[in-house]
Amino acid sequence: MKKQSVGVIGLGAMGAGMARSLRRAGHDVQVHDVRPDVAAAFAREGGRAHDSPAALARHCEVVISVVVNAAQTESVLFGEQGCAAALAAGSVFVMCSTVDPNWSAALETRLEDLGLLYVDAPISGGAARAASGEITMMTAARPQAYAKCEHLFDAMAARVYKLGDRAGAGSKVKIINQLLAGVHIAAAAEAMALGLREGVDPEALYEVITNSAGNSWMFENRMAHVLAADYTPLSSVDIFVKDLGLVLDMARASKFPLPLSATAHQMFMQASSAGHAAEDDSAVIKIFPGIQLPGARP
Helix, strand or coil, X not given: CCCCEEEEECCCCCHHHHHHHHHHCCCEEEEECCCHHHHHHHHHHCCEECCCHHHHXXXXXXXXXXXXXXXXXXXXXXXXXXXXXXXXXXXXXXXXXXXCHHHHHHHHHHHHXXXXXXXXXXXXXXXXXXHCCCXXXXXXXXXXXXXXXXXXXXXXXXXXXXXXXXXXXXXXXXXXXXXXXXXXXXXXXXXXXXXXXXCCCHHHHHHHHCCCCCXXXXXXXXXXXXXXXXXXXXXXXXXXHHHHHHHHHHHHHCCCCCHHHHHHHHHHHHHHHHHHCCCEHHHHHHHCCCCCCCCCCC
């Protein structure tokens, strides 16, 4: 495998695991995070930390951005000390955030005008799969962009789907994935809340559902957080306020009805406005009245 210097911007739950997977594969990993202590901790394990996207970009032919949204991506590229102006012509910018597909397509054009290549590459899988190099990548890019970074994707992902040769297709598929993820979490919370209301033992309910036809990956994963009373955010309530908002925006443009998505979005909005915005997305269960959650005081 070709070894090269690669930059990772954003060392959150997913980005940190992806950076470590790249380093484990033998690549020279350059990192930047808005939290200097996080980047410095990664550098102590191996690799190199930089104090700005621009400083990082001067050392890399490929930069992988793993930030939260389009606004943060804009800042990474075009803000003060952004990396777009510092990247050499022909370099590749890999965008892993969940964003409006039209915005992603427009970003490709903007970067091409600067002589840069772009990969629309939203990701899925969670922190554990990122740490083990087994995420899923939903990508769309020019063939010449793939040629420069496919081996890097192999280090980070168990599955890399090529969905088109222009940006936007990857983001569309990711948004549809988020439709299902958000609706499944909301439905899982509703089912567990009903069980609690009816006096069913939550541990027994969890055991039965996870071994029955009603199970889903989100029920199994997120309701375990509820049972443990652990709302440490791996993916927060406000992530689904954003992502389900993108789902509805995409459908609204073609006047396509999404009744379940709209209801789930309102549930996450309610949880956010009730003070749970930064908690794990399983905290959407806290909107239901008249129940006592595991770990809560009577």
